[in-house]
Amino acid sequence: xxxxxxxxxxxxxxxxxxxxxxxxxxxxxxxxxxxxxxxxxxxxxxxxxxxxxxxxxxxxxxxxxxxxxxxxxxxxxxxxxxxxxxxxxxxxxxxxxxxxxxxxxxxxxxxxxxxxxxxxxxxxxxxxxxxxxxxxxxxxxxxxxxxxxxxxxxxxxxxxxxxxxxxxxxxxxxxxxxxxxxxxxxxxxxxxxxxxxxxxxxxxxxxxxxxxxxxxxxxxxxxxxxxxxxxxxxxxxxxxxxxxxxxxxxxxxxxxxxxxxxxxxxxxxxxxxxxxxxxxxxxx
Numbered sequence: 001x002x003x004x005x006x007x008x009x010x011x012x013x014x015x016x017x018x019x020x021x022x023x024x025x026x027x028x029x030x031x032x033x034x035x036x037x038x039x040x041x042x043x044x045x046x047x048x049x050x051x052x053x054x055x056x057x058x059x060x061x062x063x064x065x066x067x068x069x070x071x072x073x074x075x076x077x078x079x080x081x082x083x084x085x086x087x088x089x090x091x092x093x094x095x096x097x098x099x100x101x102x103x104x105x106x107x108x109x110x111x112x113x114x115x116x117x118x119x120x121x122x123x124x125x126x127x128x129x130x131x132x133x134x135x136x137x138x139x140x141x142x143x144x145x146x147x148x149x150x151x152x153x154x155x156x157x158x159x160x161x162x163x164x165x166x167x168x169x170x171x172x173x174x175x176x177x178x179x180x181x182x183x184x185x186x187x188x189x190x191x192x193x194x195x196x197x198x199x200x201x202x203x204x205x206x207x208x209x210x211x212x213x214x215x216x217x218x219x220x221x222x223x224x225x226x227x228x229x230x231x232x233x234x235x236x237x238x239x240x241x242x243x244x245x246x247x248x249x250x251x252x253x254x255x256x257x258x259x260x261x262x263x264x265x266x267x268x269x270x271x272x273x274x275x276x277x278x279x280x281x282x283x284x
Contacts, residue, residue: 003259005193010254014040016079021046023056023075024263028187030251031281034146038080039281041140041189043263047072049275057265057275058134064275073110080282082130084110087280089132091119092155096163098122098172101129121154121169125177130282136265137197137257139232140189140279141166143173150177153281158203161235162210170243181244186251188240189279190264193256194220194231197268204228211238 002013012032016023023046031039047056048071053064058076060069073084088101089109098121099105106129108114122131123143131153133140139161143152152169154160166186173179204220207230211219219235220228233252240250257277261269265277 002255002263004254005256005259006254008254010251011190018046018075018078023079025079026190026255028142028251030185030249031142031144031187034144034185036146036149036283037144037151037281038082038284039142040076040079040279042076042278044265044275045263046075052270052273053275058278059276062275076278076280077130080130080280082128082282086128086282087130087132088122089114090122090134090153090155091117092134093118093120094157094159095120096160096165096168098152098154098165098169100124100172100176101131102126103129105129120156120160121152121165123150123152123169123173123176124283125150127283130280133279134276135189135191135257135279136267136274136276137192139191139236141169141236142187142189142279142281143169144185144281145173145177145179145183146185147183148177148179149283150179151281151283153279156232156236158199158206158230158232161232161239162206164210164239164242166236166239167243170240170245182246184245185249186240186245188233188236188250188252190253190255190257190277191232192258192266192268193233194229196256196258197230197232198223198227199230201226201228203230207235211235
């Protein structure tokens with residue numbers, strides 16, 4: 001049983017048969033309704049990795065067998081009706097750096113090595129390119145502009161959140177593609193919920209610097225001395241609003257990674273013994 005937060009089941013659970021297995025992944029109805037993208041957020045279900053990587057691990061750098069990860073990517077590509085040669089993967093280091101992606105980047109991170117570093121966000125206006133970012137508690141941010149036909153995919157942990165990488169992604173899409181934030185549709189994907197996300201006072205100091213005091217009660221609350229529960233979902237929703245995204249164009253996840261460690265990889269729940277989930281977005 002998947003534990004959900006709230007009464008509205010925002011995230012859709014999808015299934016696809018592949019050989020003798022069933023791949024389970026997550027989508028957002030608002031992004032689907034744009035009609036110009038394919039997207040998904042992976043789960044642990046439907047891959048071939050074993051042990052602590054079981055089974056849909058999408059990281060080549062955590063100690064899993066390369067052949068297993070290769071097969072897992074083939075399965076994700078099948079769900080998107082694409083090919084692993086079309087993927088472009090981030091190189092996440094909790095920065096606010098965003099890379100403009102073109103056809104020359106296709107396959108980087110899957111079949112070719114990446115020739116870039118410190119990239120936590122990707123944007124493109126090219127059809128057929130699959131943007132990929134990776135998670136095990138941090139927040140996936142999806143951006144779709146159905147008017148200018150442009151997309152963005154961003155990784156936002158607490159550092160990216162206080163740096164407002166989501167707002168920066170919107171601004172770069174405005175600058176590069178002429179996107180109007182009011183036309184864009186966004187989603188805040190499965191990640192750690194507030195009740196699971198305890199942080200220290202130095203993190204909250206950064207949050208206080210980034211957000212007005214009027215929002216603090218919505219973003220965090222204290223527990224034991226020096227510890228707080230931080231709401232990354234609401235923080236990123238506020239960042240989307242600040243960037244000019246309409247409230248009705250923002251879908252916020254109802255699924256926590258840490259509450260569902262058998263369904264989703266969670267760094268906190270596993271104490272770091274885990275694989276990576278992936279968030280993927282492609283213009284069609």
